Amino acid sequence: MSRETAIDTITAYFDKGVFQSELADLVSYRTESQKEGTGPELRRYLAEAMEPRLAKMGFVCEIIDNPDPRGGPLLIGERREGDDLPTVLTYGHGDVIRAQERMWREGLAPFDLVEEGDRLYGRGTADNKGQHLINIAALEAVLDARGSLGFNTRIVLEMSEEVGSSGLAEVFHSHKDRLTADVLIASDGPRLQPEVPTVFMGSRGGVTFDLTLTLREGAHHSGNWGGLLADPAMIMAHALATICDRRGQIQIPEWRPDSLTDDVRAALDGLPVTGGEGPEVNEDWGEESLTPAERVYGWNSFAVLAMTSGVPEAPVNAISASARATCQLRYVVGTDPEDIIPALRRHLDKHGYEQIEIVPHDRGFFAATRLDPGHPWVQFVTGSIEKTAGKAPHILPNLAGSLPNDSFADILGLPTVWVPHSYRGCSQHAPDEHVLKSLSRDALRVMAGVFWDVGAGGTPAS
Numbered sequence: 113m114s115r116e117t118a119i120d121t122i123t124a125y126f127d128k129g130v131f132q133s134e135l136a137d138l139v140s141y142r143t144e145s146q147k148e149g150t151g152p153e154l155r156r157y158l159a160e161a162m163e164p165r166l167a168k169m170g171f172v173c174e175i176i177d178n179p180d181p182r183g184g185p186l187l188i189g190e191r192r193e194g195d196d197l198p199t200v201l202t203y204g205h206g207d208v209i210r211a212q213e214r215m216w217r218e219g220l221a222p223f224d225l226v227e228e229g230d231r232l233y234g235r236g237t238a239d240n241k242g243q244h245l246i247n248i249a250a251l252e253a254v255l256d257a258r259g260s261l262g263f264n265t266r267i268v269l270e271m272s273e274e275v276g277s278s279g280l281a282e283v284f285h286s287h288k289d290r291l292t293a294d295v296l297i298a299s300d301g302p303r304l305q306p307e308v309p310t311v312f313m314g315s316r317g318g319v320t321f322d323l324t325l326t327l328r329e330g331a332h333h334s335g336n337w338g339g340l341l342a343d344p345a346m347i348m349a350h351a352l353a354t355i356c357d358r359r360g361q362i363q364i365p366e367w368r369p370d371s372l373t374d375d376v377r378a379a380l381d382g383l384p385v386t387g388g389e390g391p392e393v394n395e396d397w398g399e400e401s402l403t404p405a406e407r408v409y410g411w412n413s414f415a416v417l418a419m420t421s422g423v424p425e426a427p428v429n430a431i432s433a434s435a436r437a438t439c440q441l442r443y444v445v446g447t448d449p450e451d452i453i454p455a456l457r458r459h460l461d462k463h464g465y466e467q468i469e470i471v472p473h474d475r476g477f478f479a480a481t482r483l484d485p486g487h488p489w490v491q492f493v494t495g496s497i498e499k500t501a502g503k504a505p506h507i508l509p510n511l512a513g514s515l516p517n518d519s520f521a522d523i524l525g526l527p528t529v530w531v532p533h534s535y536r537g538c539s540q541h542a543p544d545e546h547v548l549k550s551l552s553r554d555a556l557r558v559m560a561g562v563f564w565d566v567g568a569g570g571t572p573a574s
Contacts, residue, residue, distance in 0.1 A: 262567020
């Protein structure tokens, strides 16, 4: 048997409709971790959809209760072939965001897989059921073709990623001996272009917080009191304007990272971030001295997610008593996460906004991580992908979004290589989520090639 046999096997798996059928089954599980009362369904996904399949492949699995009451269960599995073989850890999450059922367009439903042309619609198709299904199926194809994988495999499947991976770090600390490996090879997020594989080695971190200002009790008539009472919405708007200038350039020195090195710039040079599906990129927004790719992958970005003052849906002629802005900083390596909120406090005080309170959200995002694009495992995986796809993949030092890579990189100390199987127009976290059939077929072939090559020897030394 050969590498080509494994790739032919996985290609037939897709072409015969098996991938689509199995994805439809996974989508049918209503695994909304953000919705109360879904604990039994989260466990059922692991116990019925994942554990039997992994056991058939020779994995010894355990479903673990989450130590954090906010989170769902986790599955840890291991298939061991030899002490002298490399060990690959892989990962996926079976939970999805809220279904938003009434917001999907006519003919679509979040927990029914619907095929339209090159698209397969359904909640979790892109994030992340389709992605870990691709990797598990690719492992099966290699196992079928070779009779063994040629390496040891460990897998983590969690059911809490959409609520900030609650409990994941605690489980990693307490089960660290069961999760040691030479490398993490996993999949989440989008390709830059549907037809070109992408590899990334970390992610931006994120901090979300409210800025609140309460000046008095109750609203007061704008005619009788206009010009006499301070307007909290106006004050809040001016405070926000000190954080970023009119084109979104961050004005807090501690929020401006020091990690956009020449090597990172070289890795980002020429990467496509414009065109394709999605909104048109505003070339005149963000840090003026940076390219669009550097702004989204090599720099920090501040966003106002929501603002309220008064009653927007039913305005009255009154000066409101309070204002609130929900804000978020997405940050890269080179930003001190412990100083993000303190730096904001110092900044607001310096500009005379001592009255504005900063209220961090309980559930933060993941910490920023990044692996050198020249790392041997990155070179190994990208070389394998190029051999299968016939083209070099796009290589990102880190994803623009956030995922729990810090648990793998910081707690387990692993080099982390992510190979995403979606694309930027997939409507992830929105109604009408979908994957592309053509991209999924290509991803299956790519991952079968990667896992075959790991088992063929010549992997980087641990």
